[in-house]
Amino acid sequence: MGARSSSRGVELLCVGTELLLGNILNGNARWIAEQLASLGMPHFRQSVLGDNRERLIAFAREAAERSRVLITTGGLGPTPDDLTAEALAAAFAVPLEERPEVWADIEAKLAARGKVPSPSLRNQALLPKGAALLPNPTGTAPGMIWTPREGFTILTFPGVPSEMRAMWTESAVPWLRAAALTQGVIASRQLHFWGIGESRLAEQVEDLLAGTNPTVAPYSGGGEVMLRLTAQAPSEPEAQRLLDPLEQELRQRSGRLCFGRDGETLASVVLALLQQRGETLAVAESCTGGGLGAALTEVPGASAVLLGGVVAYADAVKQHLLGVPAELLACHGAVSDPVAEAMAEGVRRCTGADWGVAITGIAGPGGGSATKPVGLVHLAVAGPDGCRSGAERFGSSHGRSWVRRLSVGEALNQLRLRLLDAPPG
Amino acid sequence: MGARSSSRGVELLCVGTELLLGNILNGNARWIAEQLASLGMPHFRQSVLGDNRERLIAFAREAAERSRVLITTGGLGPTPDDLTAEALAAAFAVPLEERPEVWADIEAKLAARGKVPSPSLRNQALLPKGAALLPNPTGTAPGMIWTPREGFTILTFPGVPSEMRAMWTESAVPWLRAAALTQGVIASRQLHFWGIGESRLAEQVEDLLAGTNPTVAPYSGGGEVMLRLTAQAPSEPEAQRLLDPLEQELRQRSGRLCFGRDGETLASVVLALLQQRGETLAVAESCTGGGLGAALTEVPGASAVLLGGVVAYADAVKQHLLGVPAELLACHGAVSDPVAEAMAEGVRRCTGADWGVAITGIAGPGGGSATKPVGLVHLAVAGPDGCRSGAERFGSSHGRSWVRRLSVGEALNQLRLRLLDAPPG
Numbered sequence: 018m019g020a021r022s023s024s025r026g027v028e029l030l031c032v033g034t035e036l037l038l039g040n041i042l043n044g045n046a047r048w049i050a051e052q053l054a055s056l057g058m059p060h061f062r063q064s065v066l067g068d069n070r071e072r073l074i075a076f077a078r079e080a081a082e083r084s085r086v087l088i089t090t091g092g093l094g095p096t097p098d099d100l101t102a103e104a105l106a107a108a109f110a111v112p113l114e115e116r117p118e119v120w121a122d123i124e125a126k127l128a129a130r131g132k133v134p135s136p137s138l139r140n141q142a143l144l145p146k147g148a149a150l151l152p153n154p155t156g157t158a159p160g161m162i163w164t165p166r167e168g169f170t171i172l173t174f175p176g177v178p179s180e181m182r183a184m185w186t187e188s189a190v191p192w193l194r195a196a197a198l199t200q201g202v203i204a205s206r207q208l209h210f211w212g213i214g215e216s217r218l219a220e221q222v223e224d225l226l227a228g229t230n231p232t233v234a235p236y237s238g239g240g241e242v243m244l245r246l247t248a249q250a251p252s253e254p255e256a257q258r259l260l261d262p263l264e265q266e267l268r269q270r271s272g273r274l275c276f277g278r279d280g281e282t283l284a285s286v287v288l289a290l291l292q293q294r295g296e297t298l299a300v301a302e303s304c305t306g307g308g309l310g311a312a313l314t315e316v317p318g319a320s321a322v323l324l325g326g327v328v329a330y331a332d333a334v335k336q337h338l339l340g341v342p343a344e345l346l347a348c349h350g351a352v353s354d355p356v357a358e359a360m361a362e363g364v365r366r367c368t369g370a371d372w373g374v375a376i377t378g379i380a381g382p383g384g385g386s387a388t389k390p391v392g393l394v395h396l397a398v399a400g401p402d403g404c405r406s407g408a409e410r411f412g413s414s415h416g417r418s419w420v421r422r423l424s425v426g427e428a429l430n431q432l433r434l435r436l437l438d439a440p441p442g
Numbered sequence: 443m444g445a446r447s448s449s450r451g452v453e454l455l456c457v458g459t460e461l462l463l464g465n466i467l468n469g470n471a472r473w474i475a476e477q478l479a480s481l482g483m484p485h486f487r488q489s490v491l492g493d494n495r496e497r498l499i500a501f502a503r504e505a506a507e508r509s510r511v512l513i514t515t516g517g518l519g520p521t522p523d524d525l526t527a528e529a530l531a532a533a534f535a536v537p538l539e540e541r542p543e544v545w546a547d548i549e550a551k552l553a554a555r556g557k558v559p560s561p562s563l564r565n566q567a568l569l570p571k572g573a574a575l576l577p578n579p580t581g582t583a584p585g586m587i588w589t590p591r592e593g594f595t596i597l598t599f600p601g602v603p604s605e606m607r608a609m610w611t612e613s614a615v616p617w618l619r620a621a622a623l624t625q626g627v628i629a630s631r632q633l634h635f636w637g638i639g640e641s642r643l644a645e646q647v648e649d650l651l652a653g654t655n656p657t658v659a660p661y662s663g664g665g666e667v668m669l670r671l672t673a674q675a676p677s678e679p680e681a682q683r684l685l686d687p688l689e690q691e692l693r694q695r696s697g698r699l700c701f702g703r704d705g706e707t708l709a710s711v712v713l714a715l716l717q718q719r720g721e722t723l724a725v726a727e728s729c730t731g732g733g734l735g736a737a738l739t740e741v742p743g744a745s746a747v748l749l750g751g752v753v754a755y756a757d758a759v760k761q762h763l764l765g766v767p768a769e770l771l772a773c774h775g776a777v778s779d780p781v782a783e784a785m786a787e788g789v790r791r792c793t794g795a796d797w798g799v800a801i802t803g804i805a806g807p808g809g810g811s812a813t814k815p816v817g818l819v820h821l822a823v824a825g826p827d828g829c830r831s832g833a834e835r836f837g838s839s840h841g842r843s844w845v846r847r848l849s850v851g852e853a854l855n856q857l858r859l860r861l862l863d864a865p866p867g
Contacts, residue, residue, distance in 0.1 A: 039476030046490070054462075217560050219522070234493065314731025325756055326755075380739075414580040421740070
């Protein structure tokens with residue numbers, strides 16, 4: 018809290034009891050955050066409050082002390098729990114007044130659907146005195162752009178995502194640009210890594226983590242580690258020029274651990290490598306049950322490379338569809354290198370694909386033993402130059418979904434490394 | 443802000459610059475919000491801050507003025523931008539101290555995976571003096587339960603969802619219950635529906651939506667619609683007694699549209715029905731690429747029912763592995779009822795399963811035509827009593843993932859309805 022400082026920037030408030038009850042994910046916060054980042058706005062805080070008049074009033078006064086701009090979503094509708102405009106007006110002791118042009122717009126929109134507005138919609142025409150209208154091209158609840166105190170402006174939006182987004186693009190962006198709240202732009206890139214933990218990667222690039230412009234920040238999720246590179250500059254090309262050498266340095270230090278940038282996934286990278294080579298792929302899955310195929314086919318255009326696969330959950334399916342010999346299963350067990358290799362070769366053979374990838378493991382929670390514990394997964398990659406396999410131990414502590422997700426990622430990464438090693442046939 | 447009042451409750455702070463940049467959705471906030479609601483805790487505010495030491499310090503002091511409990515997620519990792527413990531200690535002018543038992547736990551966990559901890563992990567063993575450890579059973583970053591001022595307690599969790607959730611259940615819930623922050627309990631149930639939209643379901647139960655205790659609230663996500671039933675009472679049995687007749691009434695009105703409760707999924711319900719009948723299942727997938735198999739095998743114990751399946755992405759795989767006649771493909775196209783039926787019968791035959799389910803469609807964004815647009819999906823269910831098929835049109839506006847997700851759900855639901863109709867063989 019405290020006095021106004023030069024760091025006063027933009028903050029976001031999402032209003033809605035459904036958010037506090039966990040009924041919905043706060044997708045509006047994420048969307049606005051992305052938009053602000055792309056505009057180069059220093060967005061430093063997000064909050065969620067329920068539909069509570071007193072808390073909204075207290076919050077608006079707090080925000081006026083610390084921020085240059087407050088962006089709100091939600092609470093603009095016609096029902097008694099829609100309190101945003103009223104609470105904001107009360108926070109700064111300004112009366113509400115009805116805007117005839119808003120009411121006319123509501124009447125016109127409903128007439129177009131053959132309806133008459135219910136009286137409760139009249140609430141939506143009430144705005145604090147002095148506030149400018151932020152038009153809602155699709156819905157009936159308008160927002161406002163209001164400067165209740167010098168150096169503090171509030172922009173309000175409805176909570177309905179499609180209405181909020183249309184209003185953002187048409188009215189808020191031009192206003193934010195004109196208000197010149199930012200010097201220059203912020204550009205950011207994400208680099209994706211597989212096969213290294215967050216702490217070890219951070220150590221390898223420790224000196225770069227200390228930079229202030231551009232910055233590098235590590236985070237992790239779903240088995241992969243990411244580095245976010247961010248630069249601030251007067252223009253987009255200048256920001257990108259700050260990022261280029263940094264990305265190059267990070268890629269050089271991490272080598273093949275870095276598999277992609279921004280929207281790339283292990284699946285999209287593997288599919289692109291195979292497409293460049295004009296080669297095809299098939300998958301054979303036991304414990305992942307289709308997850309590897311699903312990850313690959315999530316990428317648009319996967320059909321140019323992926324022929325298909327076999328989900329060989331039961332041993333009989335491993336034998337009959339993939340041709341895994343019964344004696345291999347009897348001798349080594351379904352979770353073993355020989356069976357993984359037979360599955361990978363089998364799916365390559367039965368589909369005619371250039372490459373076959375196989376996963377067989379124990380996802381848990383049941384099915385583990387002393388020698389083959391939950392989390393043990395054998396992976397094999399068969400290609401024109403032969404078949405290789407190996408075991409991974411993902412442990413049992415993170416649960417079934419985690420073992421399955423890591424198995425899919427590890428299988429894709431092993432195929433990626435094989436493709437980088439193997440000269441196109 | 444302002445003086446401590448009787449309304450002091452629980453608030454939540456999620457720390458992470460990736461949230462402010464919009465890189466990820468704040469799923470932790472939603473999950474914790476749901477948990478707090480189910481515990482009957484007055485949760486009145488959520489915030490997000492970046493990895494910024496000064497802002498974290500200022501925030502912790504603010505929260506101490508207005509709240510009884512502050513729950514934080516994120517910023518507990520080993521890298522220099524993980525600042526939560528340090529900033530909280532600084533906010534209340536308490537030194538950090540290394541906990542040998544935490545470092546021993548980190549060493550033991552890494553040794554089990556055959557690894558040695560990197561030195562930077564040592565940061566994770568630093569906690570404010572006087573803070574109690576909140577153990578992390580799965581990861582290496584522990585949390586804490588700390589009361590830096592009388593009447594104000596902080597609980598910290600890592601940002602990794604699986605770790606945070608395990609810690610919440612094992613340590614935080616018992617503490618929160620013991621702290622007696624709530625009068626009575628809030629019990630809630632979720633009912634899951636497939637095959638009806640949110641607004642239509644809400645209309646069917648409109649009178650019940652107006653109740654105050656118990657309450658009913660509709661929401662939707664991932665193609666399904668849910669109703670949350672919530673009751674507040676002095677004890678858990680009394681709360682459940684308020685919910686029982688409400689659930690009964692909702693189930694009676696909605697009939698087979700309601701497929702399950704709480705943690706049940708379409709996949710778990712279908713697997714349970716088949717297991718009761720002693721019957722087996724196999725799947726044949728084109729546009730979903732393994733997503734149906736993955737949804738089924740996400741359920742622990744699926745191997746008792748699911749034999750496996752074929753991902754028949756290319757037409758040649760449909761022919762060779764599933765025995766779909768070439769003339770059917772030539773005459774009707776791969777996305778058609780006859781091909782869906784041949785796939786379902788084919789996978790039933792080649793695996794020996796009692797039931798076969800097939801999906802073939804156009805997920806987009808490419809591949810659509812005037813007669814077979816993006817979003818058109820044909821589904822077939824083959825069983826002991828014959829094979830039935832039909833088309834669904836999911837449209838193109840929600841994108842590829844949406845078409846695939848709805849296809850999986852619709853296929854599972856059609857199998858569910860067939861099983862409810864067909865007497866066990």
